[in-house]
Amino acid sequence: MSWIADLYAELTGWLFEHLLQPLLYAIGAMDYAEDAYAWLDFALFGLLGIAVVVLVCRPLEAWRPVEPVTDRRAIRTDMLYTVLSRLGLLPLLAFVLLSSAQAAWEGWLTEAGLLPPTLEELVPALRDHPLLAFACYVVILDFAEYWRHRAQHGFRWWWALHAIHHAQRQMTFWTDDRNHVLDDVIAAVWFGAIALLIGVPPGQFPLIALVLRFAESLSHANVRLDYGRVGERLLVSPRFHRMHHAPVSAGQHGKNFAVLLPVWDWVFGTADWKRGEFLPTGTPEEPEVLATGGWWRQQLVGLRRMAGALAGR
Amino acid sequence: MRRAPFALLLGLAGLLPTAARADLVYVLNSADASISVIESSTRQEVRRIPVLREPHHLILSPDRTELMIGDSAGNEMIYVDPTSAEVTRREKFSNPYHMELSPDGRLLVVTSLRRDQVDIYDAATRTLQARLRVPDKPSHLAYTPDSRIAFVTLQGARGLMAIDLATAKPLWTTEVGPQPAGVTWHNGKLLVGIMGADTVAVVNPADGKVERTIQAGRGAHTVFASPDRKTLYVNSRVDSRITVLDGETLEPKASWPLPGGPDCIAFDPQGRLWVTLRWIARVAVVDPATGAAETFPVGRSPHGIYVAPRAEPLPPLTISETVPPPAEVTPAAAEAAPPAQQPAVFRRLWSR
Numbered sequence: 199m200s201w202i203a204d205l206y207a208e209l210t211g212w213l214f215e216h217l218l219q220p221l222l223y224a225i226g227a228m229d230y231a232e233d234a235y236a237w238l239d240f241a242l243f244g245l246l247g248i249a250v251v252v253l254v255c256r257p258l259e260a261w262r263p264v265e266p267v268t269d270r271r272a273i274r275t276d277m278l279y280t281v282l283s284r285l286g287l288l289p290l291l292a293f294v295l296l297s298s299a300q301a302a303w304e305g306w307l308t309e310a311g312l313l314p315p316t317l318e319e320l321v322p323a324l325r326d327h328p329l330l331a332f333a334c335y336v337v338i339l340d341f342a343e344y345w346r347h348r349a350q351h352g353f354r355w356w357w358a359l360h361a362i363h364h365a366q367r368q369m370t371f372w373t374d375d376r377n378h379v380l381d382d383v384i385a386a387v388w389f390g391a392i393a394l395l396i397g398v399p400p401g402q403f404p405l406i407a408l409v410l411r412f413a414e415s416l417s418h419a420n421v422r423l424d425y426g427r428v429g430e431r432l433l434v435s436p437r438f439h440r441m442h443h444a445p446v447s448a449g450q451h452g453k454n455f456a457v458l459l460p461v462w463d464w465v466f467g468t469a470d471w472k473r474g475e476f477l478p479t480g481t482p483e484e485p486e487v488l489a490t491g492g493w494w495r496q497q498l499v500g501l502r503r504m505a506g507a508l509a510g511r
Numbered sequence: 512m513r514r515a516p517f518a519l520l521l522g523l524a525g526l527l528p529t530a531a532r533a534d535l536v537y538v539l540n541s542a543d544a545s546i547s548v549i550e551s552s553t554r555q556e557v558r559r560i561p562v563l564r565e566p567h568h569l570i571l572s573p574d575r576t577e578l579m580i581g582d583s584a585g586n587e588m589i590y591v592d593p594t595s596a597e598v599t600r601r602e603k604f605s606n607p608y609h610m611e612l613s614p615d616g617r618l619l620v621v622t623s624l625r626r627d628q629v630d631i632y633d634a635a636t637r638t639l640q641a642r643l644r645v646p647d648k649p650s651h652l653a654y655t656p657d658s659r660i661a662f663v664t665l666q667g668a669r670g671l672m673a674i675d676l677a678t679a680k681p682l683w684t685t686e687v688g689p690q691p692a693g694v695t696w697h698n699g700k701l702l703v704g705i706m707g708a709d710t711v712a713v714v715n716p717a718d719g720k721v722e723r724t725i726q727a728g729r730g731a732h733t734v735f736a737s738p739d740r741k742t743l744y745v746n747s748r749v750d751s752r753i754t755v756l757d758g759e760t761l762e763p764k765a766s767w768p769l770p771g772g773p774d775c776i777a778f779d780p781q782g783r784l785w786v787t788l789r790w791i792a793r794v795a796v797v798d799p800a801t802g803a804a805e806t807f808p809v810g811r812s813p814h815g816i817y818v819a820p821r822a823e824p825l826p827p828l829t830i831s832e833t834v835p836p837p838a839e840v841t842p843a844a845a846e847a848a849p850p851a852q853q854p855a856v857f858r859r860l861w862s863r
Contacts, residue, residue, distance in 0.1 A: 200808070207793070207808070207811070210790070211790040215770070215772065215790055220749065228706045228730060228748070229666045229667050229706070235542070305627060316564070319563075325563075326561075
């Protein structure tokens with residue numbers, strides 16, 4: 199394994215020394231060198247994430263598709279969403295901005311004589327079990343994602359944005375990133391804030407994001423796949439999440455909100471376990487442009503509808 | 512037998528290879544939440560000490576029996592016995608980034624880079640005596656030899672601040688250049704690495720005025736004095752090199768390329784430089800006579816470094832990396848292989 203570590207260190211070192219650091223020096227931002235170096239992990243993991251998802255999900259979709267591909271244009275729109283989202287660096291921006299906010303907040307706290315704890319300090323056993331600590335962070339963040347998702351369906355203004363994600367009738371693994379930009383910003387701020395609140399080590403952040411995003415992409419795949427009677431209750435499957443994208447699950451009637459662990463739907467009574475049901479997806483009651491319009495049109499209509507919802511129309 | 516007197520002569524002249532040393536080199540892997548303990552003769556990692564978040568700098572305790580290692584993001588001070596690499600205790604501590612004991616050993620001043628605070632502690636008890644709110648990013652610090660004044664670079668504010676340690680009040684704050692990083696007291700002057708430029712600023716400690724600048728490569732970071740203080744070494748992050756200065760005249764004598772972003776420097780008993788290379792997860796061992804360097808891998812973003820003299824190799828661990836070595840060492844464990852290297856981000860998980 200040492201050659202992988204060396205190779206990775208060399209690659210990130212080269213990229214930082216030859217591309218990022220000269221840029222930081224030129225714009226007078228050398229005091230951000232360590233932050234930029236940490237970001238490299240994040241960016242590389244983003245690219246790796248897309249590669250892994252394509253390598254795993256594409257063969258699965260070819261193996262047992264739920265439905266034939268009839269609208270390639272709709273998939274291309276989702277691919278554009280993916281590229282913009284993952285190279286748009288929104289979660290990173292949120293994390294960096296929130297780090298500054300956290301610094302100010304912690305400064306204030308320490309002046310008041312308090313030191314913010316980390317999860318490992320609250321549960322000392324986690325100190326010696328890093329994998330367990332990692333799992334705890336994933337579970338907490340997944341729980342937070344469940345409630346964000348509930349809110350996306352529960353608030354009318356938020357559903358006006360989130361409906362873009364649900365309008366896709368040709369759902370594939372690319373659909374995961376089909377979100378309004380504003381919806382992405384809110385999601386990134388939410389995720390980043392929770393991560394900082396519970397003290398996620400910055401080094402683990404990219405890996406946690408990688409795990410959650412892989413699960414999300416796989417759950418959107420056009421593949422006739424469920425994880426069996428027990429497995430369906432342990433991990434969100436493509437079957438489980440397809441139910442969430444069915445017209446019966448639109449808006450406030452949502453089912454199966456979980457991102458990684460279906461246990462939250464189980465506990466809070468929003469689960470639908472009907473195995474063997476692979477329903478068509480989409481939101482027939484929403485404007486057609488949300489399903490088949492281009493990226494710009496969808497962004498514009500999403501904003502307009504959100505404004506309408508906020509104004510009570 | 513005829514060779515014996517000759518060998519004795521050579522030995523007395525210091526020309527025979529001396530017995531191999533087994534110094535312990537402590538490397539703080541700031542992005543791996545761990546401390547690598549390296550044996551200097553083999554360059555093998557003999558211990559990996561997990562910490563909470565981000566270890567950056569380390570010093571010897573006032574009685575010089577313990578290493579004090581600051582975990583800035585983890586709000587913790589870790590105490591390690593430098594001879595055995597055992598963690599002796601941990602203390603809750605506010606954001607310890609850079610820290611130094613005052614020359615008289617009475618005070619411990621700590622900069623909190625990300626909280627814009629400078630804390631003054633009683634060194635023996637670590638009782639907070641004063642906390643100063645300062646401009647953006649207080650980075651490194653130095654003292655006057657009489658321990659009356661501390662100087663702190665303000666990385667985000669182009670500044671250098673002098674703090675009266677008797678009153679815990681700033682004496683002056685001046686502009687010294689873009690993104691100042693390290694500050695070193697040397698022969699009555701302050702030497703400040705100007706990371707946003709290619710110079711070291713020579714500053715008058717009385718009023719903070721920059722008297723002259725010395726070329727040292729882009730991204731000049733910190734000045735380190737050799738143990739005899741006759742030579743100064745300046746690391747430069749962007750041009751990635753070490754500039755050697757004459758300790759008396761401050762004139763550059765040599766420039767050694769050192770790819771990887773050289774950062775902290777420690778000296779071993781043989782006078783060699785052990786340099787952390789931040790961006791390539793390695794440490795360089797540099798020959799002070801020639802500048803020739805060899806490197807070996809450590810954890811990600813290695814920052815602070817310290818060489819603890821030791822003659823005998825550290826006994827291998829028997830149970831796990833994270834458990835202090837027991838009194839008895841089994842022969843089987845003595846043959847155990849050194850810890851395997853893993854990709855940084857995974858190692859980060861295992862090693863925390």
